[in-house]
Amino acid sequence: MTVTPQNVHSVLKQFQLTDGYDLVVDLNKSNGVWIHDSASGKDYLDAFTCFASWPLGFNHPDLMEDDFNERILRVSRNKIANSDLYTTELAEFVEAFGTKVTPDDYPHHFWVSGGALAVENALKTAFDWKARKLGRNNFTDDVNDLVILHFEQAFHGRSGYTMSLTNTLPDKVGLFPKFNWPRVSTPFCEFDNEGNIVNDIEASEARTCAEIDKAFEEHGNRIAAILIEPMQGEGGDNHFRNEFLEKLRQYADEREALLIFDEVQTGFYGSGKPWFWQHTTVKPDVVSFGKKTQTCGIYANRRVDEISENVFNRSSRINSTWGGNLVDMVRCTQFIKIIERDNIAEQVTNVGNHVIAGLRAIANESGAFTSVRGKGSLIAFTVPSPEHRAAMLSSLMDAAVIALPCGVRSVRFRLPLIMTIADADELLNRTRIAVSSLATTV
Incomplete structure (x- = not known):
């Protein structure tokens, strides 16, 4: 037809x-x-x-070149399970991403198709890390008391764990069972037409910090991670002060939780830097990414290595059949070349x-x-x-x-x-x- x-x-x-x-x-x-x-x-x-x-x-124009078209057509003929079958194209992508896009001190990477699944695997990284911190090393141990602290107006996806975190519009998550994880208010900046902050942002941040303190009082040491978009997208393009993000870093360090930044929408040069968080002085432990990167995933710092058998070292703890999409990886490799050259x-x-x-x-x-x-x-x-x-x-x-x-x-x-x-x-x-x-x- x-x-x-x-x-x-x-x-x-x-x-x-x-x-x-x-x-x-x-x-x-x-x-x-x-x-x-x-x-x-x-x-x-x-x-x-x-x-x-x-x-x-x-x-x-660089996507119309004969060499690129030959490469992307060749890899599109066969859909490879990248987690278990390795190719030169995969290695070229991983090297380009790991050396030119990922910041220093983030040695761990994981690839998957879909931004929500990127966030899911960031959460699994945190749950595994926290469970083992608590001495729960047997895979039959009960970990259902572990939770994720997150924010109002957040959008982190529409699958599994992420539906318990997304709370922009009710039609996206309503009528689906969810976990009752701690949610705190979002102290975002309101601006005038000159870019000056006009709301009482310090008071707003203080209220949120009081809510975070209460969440830690209620859940004790069972908060595995603090999850935030460094700029909330669907929730309203909500920007945070550096001082507030520094406070989250302090909470994560003192309360033994991972700090996760969801950069699915903001990452890969959308802000003028490879990652939105690089506009701040705060370094997260784990970052989820997607959209512009074509294939999605997470990268993590060495804090996860406080647990020797973390999800990046123990086989099959996080995985998927395809391990991302090789066609997307070839395209992203070309994007990285263009972005750097131009x-x-x-x-x-x-x-x-x-x-x-x-x-x-x-x-x-x-x-x-x-x-x-x-x-x-x-x-x-x-x-x-x-x-x-x-x-x-x-x-x-x-x-x-x-x-x-x-x-x-x-x-x-x-x-x-x-x-x-x-x-x-x-x-x-x-x-x-x-x-x-x-x-x-x-």
């Missing part, structure tokens, strides 16, 4: 839920920061990047600062939104109400810009890392058009 762009949605609706965009992506004509809709012939500026997972735009990190920082400055100017001119915030390609602003947010996203689509919601009333941009200043100016111009249109409809 030949499917035309005009009947893509009708075909899909026969077999699955189709509540995504009305577009039909043309994989040949989409280029750089532009998504081409083959149904309408219209080009959309991509401030969405497949939920921050597609880093270097569509049909990057100094993409600096470009992301410069373009991000330009977009933030432009959005703040629009905010001051129009009053349509406030609290412009972000680092690198991870940018957001807040509108007066959920209704205004829906209207803003619709108006942006009318201006051919694809953006995302986050939190209760915020809009987030997830920009391609290759976005230029000229592309950014086009985004800002279209945002102005959307705001002008919004003023006549809301």
Whole structure:
């Protein structure tokens, strides 16, 4: 059966839920920061990047090279169980990632398909570590009293353990059984249009720390890990002060828990650095990653080596059939080469600062939104109400810009890392058009 762009949605609706965009992506004509809709012939500026997972735009020239195409086609013919069958392509990826992306002092890696499963295995790392710290070394020992301390407005995935942690919208986790693990408030910064913190953030942090103290009082030494996104994405693009993250590091050290940063959305140069946490003075013990990295996983520091038979040393403690996807690994290896060669990190920082400055100017001119915030390609602003947010996203689509919601009333941009200043100016111009249109409809 030949499917035309005009009947893509009708075909899909026969077999699955189709509540995504009305577009039909043309994989040949989409280029750089532009998504081409083959149904309408219209080009959309991509401030969405497949939920921050597609880093270097569509049909990057280096992905069109004969050598790369030969490599990725060759590995796609056979799906390898990477955990048990090793290839030169796997070794090239692991070496590139381990030497150019992972920071020093993080020798342990684990690969898996899916961001939620990356978080799951970070939790398993912590549970195993904590159980053995407590002297529970027999695999039949009861460890059901171990818990994970986590935060309100968190999104860590939709599978298994992670459903007990995700708490953005109830339709994502409601009616599924969950663990009652300790959850504390989120002391995020609120900003004015100049980037200054305007809420009483120290008081907010103090309240959260009191809740953390209470959680440790209730659960004693059974908290295996403190889990946080260094910037909450779906929960509202919520930023934390370095001082608060330092406090979490102190809790983890003093209470013998692992500090886990979930960087599935923020990692791999999205902030202008390889990892969002590198903008702080705080080093986590374990980091989960995914999306832009194509294949997902975790890396961990030497603190886990306080237990000699940790999950990175003991066979089969954490594993999966495929051990990630070799096609994704080959693609990520190419991404790493491009990012290093073209100094993409600096470009992301410069373009991000330009977009933030432009959005703040629009905010001051129009009053349509406030609290412009972000680092690198991870940018957001807040509108007066959920209704205004829906209207803003619709108006942006009318201006051919694809953006995302986050939190209760915020809009987030997830920009391609290759976005230029000229592309950014086009985004800002279209945002102005959307705001002008919004003023006549809301």
